[in-house]
Each structure stands twice: as structure tokens, then as C-alpha cells.
Amino acid sequence: MRLPGGRRVRQRVCVRSLALGFGFGFVVAMQLGPMSLFLIRSTLRSGAVTGLSIGAGVAVVDGLYAALGSAGAASLLTIGPLRMVLGVVGAVVLAALGLRTLADAFRVRGGMEIAADLATPRRALLTSLAGTASNPLTIVSWAAIFAAASVGTQAQPVPLVIGVAAGSLTWMSALTLGVALVRRAAGPRAIRVADVMTGAGMLGFAGFLGYRSAHSS
Secondary structure, X not given: OOOOHXXXXXXXXXXXXXXXXXXXXXXXXXXXXXXXXXXXXXXXXXXXXXHHHHHHHHHHHHHHHHHHHHOOHHHHHHXXXXXXXXXXXXXXXXXXXXXXXXXXXXXXXXXXXXXXHOOOHHHHHHHHHHHHHOOOOHHXXXXXXXXXXXXXXXXXXXXXXXXHHHHHHHHHHHHHHHHHHHHOOOOHHHHHHHHHHHHHHHHHHHHHHHHHHHHHO
């Protein structure tokens, strides 16, 4: 049974939009950020299931922010006070995660780590959702990407958003599995180094986000 010409065209546009969104989500997720560091550190500590939980949280928020950007929510972030408040709140969340991670590194070094300090998949998912959502200003970036995609390729927003989430989840899953492969060879020292680097990285991202928010309002 042959499909009507208009339906075939819509299906092709849908597939192209899905593929384009997947590419956007995959490439954006590849950029080293606080949640990528957190995923690497947590996978080294607790294994692939925890890392995959973090990746799922990242993908959910990426898809949500992409949808908000596509829906025009970026215009709300042009309101100076709102933009500043959201940025400062996000910086506080990242700073808290960074300090907690640094504290974990020193507890391991001092032999004071307890089983409760090791993240469960559920706890890792919730932390990932909060950490990824801590930078709502990324909605502006997604809005710009979607505007360009819509004009240049006539992409459909719904499959584009689904593709973004799928691409983000694919990269995060690949990163988790790669770290899990080398986990057995990583001793306590490597985990401490990962904790310190992740904590310092999160504090750096928190400082940058806070500074940018305060000076762009």
C-alpha cells in the first residue's frame, strides 16, 4: 500500500527532525560539564547502574529545556531579575554538589567513608536532575538552536525534542560504559583524584554561572 504523497513528505520531515535532534543532543552532551564530571566520578565509585541513572537525569532535563526553548520560554529569561535569580540559584546548587564531592574525597582519604556515602541509583538520578536543571539559562541556547534548525531545515519541534533527549542519553550511556570498563583498574587513589577534580570543576562552573548571571541582568 502506497502512502499519499503529503504523508510521505511529513514522515520524511519527521525522521530528519528526529535525526537532527539526536545529533544536537549527542554533540551538546559531549561537551565537558559538571554533570559529565559527576557521572565519571559516580561511575568509578558505584558502578554503571549509578552512571546510567545520572545519564537518564541529564537526558530528561536536556529534553525538557529543549522543549521549553522550542516553545519560546527563552523570552522569559530576558527579564533581568528573573535571569539573575535563576542563575544564582543554579550556582548555589552546583557549589553545594562540588563541596560535597570534595568532602567525600577527604573522607575516603581519612578512612571515614561509610556505605551511606555511596550514591544509590535513585539518589544519583535525583542529584542529576537537580544538577542539570541548575542552569536554566541553557534554554536560551536551545531556543537559538531550534530557531536555526526550523528556518534552515523546516524541522518539526516534537521529533526534534525527542531526538535531543535520545542523543543526550546515548552519549551519557556510552560515557558510563566506557568508564565502567576501566573501573576495576582504578584504585582508591584514582577515585580520590576523580572526586577532587569533579568537586573543583563544579565549583568552577558554579562561579562562572554566578558571575555571568550577576553581570547579565
